[in-house]
Amino acid sequence: MEMKPFQLANNTPLSLSPNFILPVNKRPNLLKVLPSASIPIIDLNDHDIDDGQGPSPLVSKISQACEEYGLFHIINHGVPKELCQKTLSVVREQYLTKDHTKQVKVFNYYQKVQKYEGIEKVKMWSETFSHPWHHTEDFTHLLPTNPPQYRYLSWLIYKLFTFELDIRGLGLENDCLKRRIGERPRLNCQANYYPPCPDPELTIGLPEHNDLGSIAVLLQVEGVTGLQVIKDRKWLPVDPVPNAFVINLADQIQVLSNGKFQSVRHRAVTNKLLPRLSLGMFYNPNYDTVIGPIEDLIDEEHPPKYRKYSFKEYMEEFYRQEGKRRVIEAFELAP
Secondary structure, eight states, X not given: OOOOTTHHHHOXXXXXXXXXXXXXXXXXXXXGSOSOOOOOEEETTOXXXXXXXXXXXXXXXXXXXXXXXXXXXXESOSSOHHHHHHHHHHHHHHHHOOOXXXXXXXXXXXXXXXXXXXXXXXXXXXXXXXXXXXXXXXXXXGSOOSSGGGGGHHHHHHHHHHHHHHTTTTTSSTTXXXXXXXXXXXXXXXXXXXXXXXXXXXXXXXXXXXXXXXXXXXXXXXTOOOEEEEETTEEEEOOOOTTOEEEEEOHXXXXXXTTSSOOOEXXXXXXXXXXXXXXXXXXXXXXXOEXXXXXXXXXXXXXXXXXXXXXXXXXXXXXXXXXXXXXXXXXXXXX
């Protein structure tokens, strides 16, 4: 039987049916995940020892995190903790309510599926809803009125993307990345709900992948771990940090930086005891935006690693690949 939206969130107790079970070689193997990891934490109030010579200490720390991890936490970001908690509470209510009037036109509700060799598809142990957003356009009249607090999200999204644009120097010329991605980026908000799972070793909440766009800003519910990243061929947990956001670099930043910054490969695993909730804001180029390595990063010692392409071409390659390999590999230049 096909599951309706929010059936996982509203079903108690839950059972792990065969269409959620991964092939043996694709299972998360949680015993091999390192118990803890030193994911960088960037304090946006950290302006110490700025001598005016070269990049500031803050920019240097961000650049190092982008090169080594492709992901980092930020604290002292200016978004009130109460607003973050309220937003997650309202999103959780969106999942748990049985009132389906919440399914308005602007929302896309779905369960993710993954194709594997020899298996048509496997469902992920999670539910997702997403909708577009732009800080210069008013979508609030399209958002659900029940629960009414959901519209708090509008201000949070605006604040997140204002922050995200402000830190785009990343060691380069001011506003360089912003100008290369374009004046009217495609913004999207996505919430993922991961119910407690009867057997986390057999399934996964979100399969390992690299984001295709530019940057994601992630808000995680505190006290429940699940996000993991690969570093040095090992899975590391990205445990929630109180009142912090996770900044996640995607493929277009790797190309624009000519491979200096890394698009992070990540996944979401499940657990037996607690539900997990995350809210992501995704910043992507328009389809007609041309992406390629930034010229200031190219010289004789650092030739371009990728050819130029439109983001539309990149997405067409993604659908053509069907997960067989990383999309970015199709645009690599021979050394």
